[in-house]
Amino acid sequence: MAERDKDEVPGVAPGAPAPQLAAEARRDFLKTVGVGGLGLGLGGVVAAPALAYVAYPLTHATVSGGDGFLQIGKSADFDESKPLKVDVFADRRDAWNRVVQVKIGSAWVIRNGDKLTAYSTVCPHLGCAIDYEAHRFMCPCHKSAFGADGKVTSGPAPRAMDELEVQEKDGRVAVRYQRYRQGIPEKEVI
Amino acid sequence: MKALVDWLDERAGVRALWANIANEEVPGGARPRYVFGSVLVFLFMQQVVLGILLASYYSPSATDAWASTAYLNDQVTAGWFLRGLHHHGSSVMVVVTVLHFLQTVIAGAYRRPRELNWVSGLGMGGLVLAFALTGYLLPWDQKGYWATQVATGIMGSVPGGEPLRLLVQGGTEYGNLTLTRFYTLHVFVLPLGLAGLLAVHLSLFRKHGVTPPELPPVELEKRMQRFFPSQLLWDVAAMAATAAVLVVLTLKTHGAELYAPAQPASNFVARPEWYFLFLFQLLKYFEGPLQIIATVILPGAVATFLVLLPWLDRAASRKAGERLPIIAAVGLLMSGVATLTALALIEDGKNEKYQKGLVAAHQEAERSRELAKVGVLPAGGDAVFLNDPQVQARMLFKEHCSSCHTLDGVGGSEAPSLTRYKNREWLTSLVRDPRDVRFFGGTKTHKDMEAYPPSELPDDKLRAVVEYLTSLIGEEGTAVDAALAAQGKQLGEGGDLNCSDCHEVKPGESGDGPNLAGHGSRAWVQRVIRDSSAPDLFGKSASMPKFGKKLSDPEIQQLADLIAAQRHRKGDG
Numbered sequence: 132m133a134e135r136d137k138d139e140v141p142g143v144a145p146g147a148p149a150p151q152l153a154a155e156a157r158r159d160f161l162k163t164v165g166v167g168g169l170g171l172g173l174g175g176v177v178a179a180p181a182l183a184y185v186a187y188p189l190t191h192a193t194v195s196g197g198d199g200f201l202q203i204g205k206s207a208d209f210d211e212s213k214p215l216k217v218d219v220f221a222d223r224r225d226a227w228n229r230v231v232q233v234k235i236g237s238a239w240v241i242r243n244g245d246k247l248t249a250y251s252t253v254c255p256h257l258g259c260a261i262d263y264e265a266h267r268f269m270c271p272c273h274k275s276a277f278g279a280d281g282k283v284t285s286g287p288a289p290r291a292m293d294e295l296e297v298q299e300k301d302g303r304v305a306v307r308y309q310r311y312r313q314g315i316p317e318k319e320v321i
Numbered sequence: 322m323k324a325l326v327d328w329l330d331e332r333a334g335v336r337a338l339w340a341n342i343a344n345e346e347v348p349g350g351a352r353p354r355y356v357f358g359s360v361l362v363f364l365f366m367q368q369v370v371l372g373i374l375l376a377s378y379y380s381p382s383a384t385d386a387w388a389s390t391a392y393l394n395d396q397v398t399a400g401w402f403l404r405g406l407h408h409h410g411s412s413v414m415v416v417v418t419v420l421h422f423l424q425t426v427i428a429g430a431y432r433r434p435r436e437l438n439w440v441s442g443l444g445m446g447g448l449v450l451a452f453a454l455t456g457y458l459l460p461w462d463q464k465g466y467w468a469t470q471v472a473t474g475i476m477g478s479v480p481g482g483e484p485l486r487l488l489v490q491g492g493t494e495y496g497n498l499t500l501t502r503f504y505t506l507h508v509f510v511l512p513l514g515l516a517g518l519l520a521v522h523l524s525l526f527r528k529h530g531v532t533p534p535e536l537p538p539v540e541l542e543k544r545m546q547r548f549f550p551s552q553l554l555w556d557v558a559a560m561a562a563t564a565a566v567l568v569v570l571t572l573k574t575h576g577a578e579l580y581a582p583a584q585p586a587s588n589f590v591a592r593p594e595w596y597f598l599f600l601f602q603l604l605k606y607f608e609g610p611l612q613i614i615a616t617v618i619l620p621g622a623v624a625t626f627l628v629l630l631p632w633l634d635r636a637a638s639r640k641a642g643e644r645l646p647i648i649a650a651v652g653l654l655m656s657g658v659a660t661l662t663a664l665a666l667i668e669d670g671k672n673e674k675y676q677k678g679l680v681a682a683h684q685e686a687e688r689s690r691e692l693a694k695v696g697v698l699p700a701g702g703d704a705v706f707l708n709d710p711q712v713q714a715r716m717l718f719k720e721h722c723s724s725c726h727t728l729d730g731v732g733g734s735e736a737p738s739l740t741r742y743k744n745r746e747w748l749t750s751l752v753r754d755p756r757d758v759r760f761f762g763g764t765k766t767h768k769d770m771e772a773y774p775p776s777e778l779p780d781d782k783l784r785a786v787v788e789y790l791t792s793l794i795g796e797e798g799t800a801v802d803a804a805l806a807a808q809g810k811q812l813g814e815g816g817d818l819n820c821s822d823c824h825e826v827k828p829g830e831s832g833d834g835p836n837l838a839g840h841g842s843r844a845w846v847q848r849v850i851r852d853s854s855a856p857d858l859f860g861k862s863a864s865m866p867k868f869g870k871k872l873s874d875p876e877i878q879q880l881a882d883l884i885a886a887q888r889h890r891k892g893d894g
Contacts, residue, residue, distance in 0.1 A: 162554045165558070173363070176406075176568060180402050181370075183399045228699055229697060
């Protein structure tokens with residue numbers, strides 16, 4: 132440090148020549164700029180990557196799996212006498228975990244000649260699990276009833292049971308399991 | 322802007338607050354050697370921010386810790402960088418703590434009336450080491466797990482230390498509670514402790530000010546500068562230099578190392594972090610009942626000496642020349658630490674077993690982290706190895722194949738052993754005695770092939786035949802002696818061996834025995850697994866179940882890879 136490099140409050144030092152005070156003030160200003168600039172840089176080193184890090188889930192699927200067709204059984208399992216309830220299993224990813232064959236939902240599957248139809252067991256009204264009794268589908272919560280074709284026959288359900296895509300190949304049956312928004316007349320994938 | 326400050330000032334008195342900080346007097350002027358404390362405050366705050374960021378992805382349980390660390394390090398954007406800063410930040414903090422300590426000793430700043438600054442500073446230094454020790458375990462990787470085992474082992478070995486060890490690790494063995502406890506210490510207890518001591522240390526510092534150079538009071542007054550901006554510029558510049566070192570270190574090492582998940586049954590050669598190496602080295606010199614000298618007596622004596630330093634120093638002034646015994650003692654201490662550290666590094670450098678273990682550990686780390694990218698099963702930790710196709714294939718083998726086939730000594734004998742399947746030794750033994758139980762002896766239907774004893778087929782000719790059979794596999798990656806194979810071909814197709822009476826070698830053609838073209842290759846093994854009764858495979862004598870419908874295509878591929886790779890295995894059978 133130079134001996135003249137004082138850091139006095141301007142105007143306090145009696146008799147100090149004016150040019151020196153101005154130089155002092157300029158030096159202090161530059162020091163302040165230096166402190167501010169370096170300080171911002173220090174914060175930025177962590178803040179910039181931290182933003183990308185915290186926002187990672189906005190641009191990456193952190194929970195995934197269960198898309199596409201999932202095996203639910205053999206063709207022979209399903210006959211025309213009555214619908215069969217099947218559980219749908221899939222492998223899931225949850226951030227760092229991989230979970231093998233967890234139940235992700237259920238479906239009612241009914242055969243009509245060559246055609247297999249699958250309905251989600253989730254009631255389109257408020258999401259209770261739909262039962263099958265006395266030749267019709269019944270929701271136990273609010274008494275919505277559906278025909279064998281899935282259409283509403285009575286009760287508050289705003290739309291027919293949600294049909295799921297079915298695939299039958301080489302004697303094996305698979306469905307594409309999806310969930311739909313409840314309580315609205317349109318069938319809208321969540 | 323001014324209006325906002327006015328508003329705030331009226332309510333919170335921010336101007337007076339700022340003036341209190343900014344106008345702090347630095348007698349004798351701002352100096353670079355006052356920066357260390359500020360740099361430590363900066364590093365601590367940065368560690369807190371980084372720690373909070375890490376905690377937002379980390380899960381402190383024995384099943385999740387490693388997998389979540391691997392996830393945040395290898396998948397989350399910039400995760401490796403932030404974790405690297407946090408990891409190396411602790412090293413840098415230790416270095417700056419030592420510098421701060423040395424500066425204080427050299428300047429005599431521990432002397433009256435600053436004894437409490439000194440003691441609170443030593444306490445914080447201890448906490449910095451405790452942070453490092455507890456943080457080391459949290460990734461639950463091999464290195465952290467085994468190095469911390471040593472630390473808690475030492476704790477248990479000192480008189481009365483066993484209950485403390487059980488308390489710290491939450492039971493007799495490492496497990497979930499060890500992690501939750503270390504996590505609680507690292508994330509809540511130690512930061513609160515450090516923040517508390519820091520508050521004490523800073524307020525004492527503000528009370529006494531810096532320890533100025535030895536100058537007459539008039540001179541100190543004349544050269545006086547304010548904390549802001551003169552000293553702060555030095556401080557911030559030092560912080561920037563420290564941060565630059567930290568960033569370069571992090572970029573160069575691509576962040577902190579993450580070893581394979583902790584495997585309690587393995588024998589990982591553990592080393593503590595470099596700043597604990599001197600203690601590790603010290604332990605080597607005190608065996609058995611003397612161990613307590615290295616674990617308690619020497620460290621305890623040093624700690625006592627340091628705490629009592631302000632009262633041991635009887636010199637008349639702060640001048641370094643008058644305090645030579647003290648400075649020499651501390652210098653001796655530091656050179657002792659440095660020597661022990663260097664010895665530890667040199668010994669490990671020469672230790673071939675350790676170096677080999679290190680290479681293997683790095684390979685295993687890389688492998689496990691690659692496998693973790695598809696997710697770790699909820700069993701966690703080393704369940705990551707179940708993602709290994711080899712391991713999966715072995716599980717499939719155990720489930721579907723091992724009731725008839727043996728692999729590595731485990732399995733049935735109703736079908737040929739597949740250990741080192743179709744390597745030269747396997748082929749040689751097969752031709753010598755196909756009805757041995759190792760080959761077709763246990764099968765019901767494959768008994769047609771005759772044995773070829775040395776009287777019919779001398780060893781050198783058999784070698785040629787085996788070379789020819791190896792060449793017929795026709796897969797890349799197998800070095801074949803072409804001349805020898807050609808000799809074998811002649812023996813097999815002409816000669817008295819009559820191989821070609823039963824075995825075709827033109828792809829697709831069928832004879833009484835299996836066609837030998839491509840026999841043993843990946844594609845061939847896949848075909849056999851699907852349906853071994855094709856005419857060019859085992860035809861009518863096939864008795865192996867058809868797995869084409871039982872197993873998925875990827876499963877069949879995995880199994881075929883496992884079997885076809887057998888002949889490339891090294892070592893004896």
